Amino acid sequence: MTQQKTRALNLRIPGPTPVPPDILAAVGRPMINHRGKEFAGIVERISERLKDFFLTSQDVMVLSCSGTGGLEAAVVNTLSPGDKVLAVSIGAFGERFATIAEKYGADITMLPYEWGQPARADDVRHALKVDPQITAVLVTHNETSTGVTNALAQIAEVVREFDKLLLVDAVSSLGAIPLEMDAWGLDCVVTGSQKGWMVPPGLAFAALSERGWQAYETSKMPRFYFDLGKHRDAQAKGQTPFTPAMSIFFGLDVALERMAEEGLESIFARHKRIGALTRDGVKRLGLELLCTDERFASDTVTAVKCPEGIEVSAVRNAMEDNYNIILAGGQGKLSGKIFRIGHLGLCEEDDITQTLEALGETLAKLGFKR
Amino acid sequence: MTQQKTRALNLRIPGPTPVPPDILAAVGRPMINHRGKEFAGIVERISERLKDFFLTSQDVMVLSCSGTGGLEAAVVNTLSPGDKVLAVSIGAFGERFATIAEKYGADITMLPYEWGQPARADDVRHALKVDPQITAVLVTHNETSTGVTNALAQIAEVVREFDKLLLVDAVSSLGAIPLEMDAWGLDCVVTGSQKGWMVPPGLAFAALSERGWQAYETSKMPRFYFDLGKHRDAQAKGQTPFTPAMSIFFGLDVALERMAEEGLESIFARHKRIGALTRDGVKRLGLELLCTDERFASDTVTAVKCPEGIEVSAVRNAMEDNYNIILAGGQGKLSGKIFRIGHLGLCEEDDITQTLEALGETLAKLGFKR
Numbered sequence: 001m002t003q004q005k006t007r008a009l010n011l012r013i014p015g016p017t018p019v020p021p022d023i024l025a026a027v028g029r030p031m032i033n034h035r036g037k038e039f040a041g042i043v044e045r046i047s048e049r050l051k052d053f054f055l056t057s058q059d060v061m062v063l064s065c066s067g068t069g070g071l072e073a074a075v076v077n078t079l080s081p082g083d084k085v086l087a088v089s090i091g092a093f094g095e096r097f098a099t100i101a102e103k104y105g106a107d108i109t110m111l112p113y114e115w116g117q118p119a120r121a122d123d124v125r126h127a128l129k130v131d132p133q134i135t136a137v138l139v140t141h142n143e144t145s146t147g148v149t150n151a152l153a154q155i156a157e158v159v160r161e162f163d164k165l166l167l168v169d170a171v172s173s174l175g176a177i178p179l180e181m182d183a184w185g186l187d188c189v190v191t192g193s194q195k196g197w198m199v200p201p202g203l204a205f206a207a208l209s210e211r212g213w214q215a216y217e218t219s220k221m222p223r224f225y226f227d228l229g230k231h232r233d234a235q236a237k238g239q240t241p242f243t244p245a246m247s248i249f250f251g252l253d254v255a256l257e258r259m260a261e262e263g264l265e266s267i268f269a270r271h272k273r274i275g276a277l278t279r280d281g282v283k284r285l286g287l288e289l290l291c292t293d294e295r296f297a298s299d300t301v302t303a304v305k306c307p308e309g310i311e312v313s314a315v316r317n318a319m320e321d322n323y324n325i326i327l328a329g330g331q332g333k334l335s336g337k338i339f340r341i342g343h344l345g346l347c348e349e350d351d352i353t354q355t356l357e358a359l360g361e362t363l364a365k366l367g368f369k370r
Numbered sequence: 371m372t373q374q375k376t377r378a379l380n381l382r383i384p385g386p387t388p389v390p391p392d393i394l395a396a397v398g399r400p401m402i403n404h405r406g407k408e409f410a411g412i413v414e415r416i417s418e419r420l421k422d423f424f425l426t427s428q429d430v431m432v433l434s435c436s437g438t439g440g441l442e443a444a445v446v447n448t449l450s451p452g453d454k455v456l457a458v459s460i461g462a463f464g465e466r467f468a469t470i471a472e473k474y475g476a477d478i479t480m481l482p483y484e485w486g487q488p489a490r491a492d493d494v495r496h497a498l499k500v501d502p503q504i505t506a507v508l509v510t511h512n513e514t515s516t517g518v519t520n521a522l523a524q525i526a527e528v529v530r531e532f533d534k535l536l537l538v539d540a541v542s543s544l545g546a547i548p549l550e551m552d553a554w555g556l557d558c559v560v561t562g563s564q565k566g567w568m569v570p571p572g573l574a575f576a577a578l579s580e581r582g583w584q585a586y587e588t589s590k591m592p593r594f595y596f597d598l599g600k601h602r603d604a605q606a607k608g609q610t611p612f613t614p615a616m617s618i619f620f621g622l623d624v625a626l627e628r629m630a631e632e633g634l635e636s637i638f639a640r641h642k643r644i645g646a647l648t649r650d651g652v653k654r655l656g657l658e659l660l661c662t663d664e665r666f667a668s669d670t671v672t673a674v675k676c677p678e679g680i681e682v683s684a685v686r687n688a689m690e691d692n693y694n695i696i697l698a699g700g701q702g703k704l705s706g707k708i709f710r711i712g713h714l715g716l717c718e719e720d721d722i723t724q725t726l727e728a729l730g731e732t733l734a735k736l737g738f739k740r
Contacts, residue, residue, distance in 0.1 A: 009402070011401055013403055013405075015613065016402075016613065016616060017401070019400060024398045024399070024400060028395060028397050030394060031381055031386040031387070031388060031564075032379070032381070032696075033381065033696045034386055035383075035698075064434075064435055064436055064439075065434055065435050065439070065595060066434055066613045066614070066615075067613065068595055068612040068613075069434075069435070069612070072594055072595045103593065103594045105592060192613070194401075200616055200617040201614060201615055202434060202572050202615030202618065221592070222473050222475060224442055224469070224470045225438055225470075225596075242436040242437075242438040243436045243562070243571040244436070245434075245570070245571055246386060246571055246572075247397055247570040247618065248572065248617065326402075326406065328405075
């Protein structure tokens, strides 16, 4: 208990991620006119800078909502009710993406994988061959619920072969691990502020390719708040179509400056290094990763199988009570079976070694024998 | 110019409203686990306290979006495509509410008024009599674009007579001027954090009556992010269905405490006093209100006709440059014709007397002769 009081919070969930003090100070700034010059400058700077992280020449729109709202924007701006859509799902967020499209009337063909496994580009090719009426493919880049990163570049190559629309959930990947929107030919890419960006939740960022904007013109799903055309047109004037979550914009402005200073390649290298450090440490403790093929293990979140006879809640509670370290549990059918360690955004080696050390001690106390 | 540097910003737009330092400090708090006990306590406290302001025994859901997102939630959770809907509109936001319903396939009958005029309950009665197939009525309580407050209690009485669904945009009224959800029989009430609540933008609050929840069960408009049932179920467990804009929740928690201390009746009395002070001062300067019948003049925002021969932009720029006072311009067809003074949320007599004094000096310099 003394330990907890002296240790700073080590928030090791895969979002919201820790926010550095300078960004928090910006988040707590007083309000200004959201239609004035100063805020227009912020909107312009943010939307320009985000292109460097999406690696796109297209506009990146900033929506005031969570990542899920961003996924809904991807769907309703490009599809029409009745459209045949292939939903590649490797976990809870893959299912959610499919559910959103289904709720809006898309005709979904699921391509599901066992949770913990990545999607295979060949399966996507097969599915598109079997049903030429499919017009769009939904895919999760990095599945937060399982700690698996799909081979997005390869999947995109297949989707381009068939000339279908490719909508990508990059919520827990973008800004942390490599994704090249234009080079890979992705048609819609969505991410969220509380992940790699070191900013509190409240904003989603979305971009459409030229093909994506063509789909927007003919798409018939209803939309208003999430209408990306409205957002694009307002942003061109340094505005947002509706009152934005200004505090998070203030924070993002500082965060993007900080990320530009670190540099994209350094950010990727840091996540790669820390991802490997986490997985190696977990295995050294005698634990198993949910993702068995490490070529697809995520560098932003690691899902660990909870050892037989030990409760996930016991591990998480002890880690919180004794070390002030917060781990995530499992989602959906993995609830009670895994715990997850987030290592995206603001994360250094020390955060992980501290976590692994505490985890080893905790498991020993709970009676885990390797 | 010296004046601007020494004067604190006086943000007199009708939202975002100024945020007090203690609330800003909360907004800038470090991140915690959004699925942990502490955040659950905040969600529970907020959703319980909001009932006292809505004057309802129903659940109040907190959505991470702007007020417009809240209006979309009102529509998609209660209506079905093809539903006949009467849209009472007295300004830009009345039109927006109708447009949202139309985009989702409602069959809209407009009941429009000249901008600056309130709606008449008798017209609503007539419209409902003429077309018995109308199933729902949309109405703006306080029209931010014109500074007019509708006689919502009377309009609600008529809608109850005909047993139709009544959806209310209370974005710039709730928490500042009287609104009694249960007593008046309102079926959906929506408001936004950056108005009367002294909190930055980023959250909308929405509640459904029992009749509203019945409509929810049969409503066929597509929804996912704005699904109020998902929000209700998550909130019952101290959660939100999707990652919430936590910083704004932190601020709201402090704001509601502060508002509870001031007390609802005192808050209403303050807004009434300051509304009258603003209008009297504006008229004393020889200016005309857009709202000619003062029984309907808004106690949260005052729209002022810009005198002949003087540019709205000249007035606003001079007020900002010389006094650090920010006024709003006109929206839509009132652009260039009016300016607006916001006086909701954090607003005391001094803020208004300072504004009126500066406005008098500014107009004199711009050559205004009364």
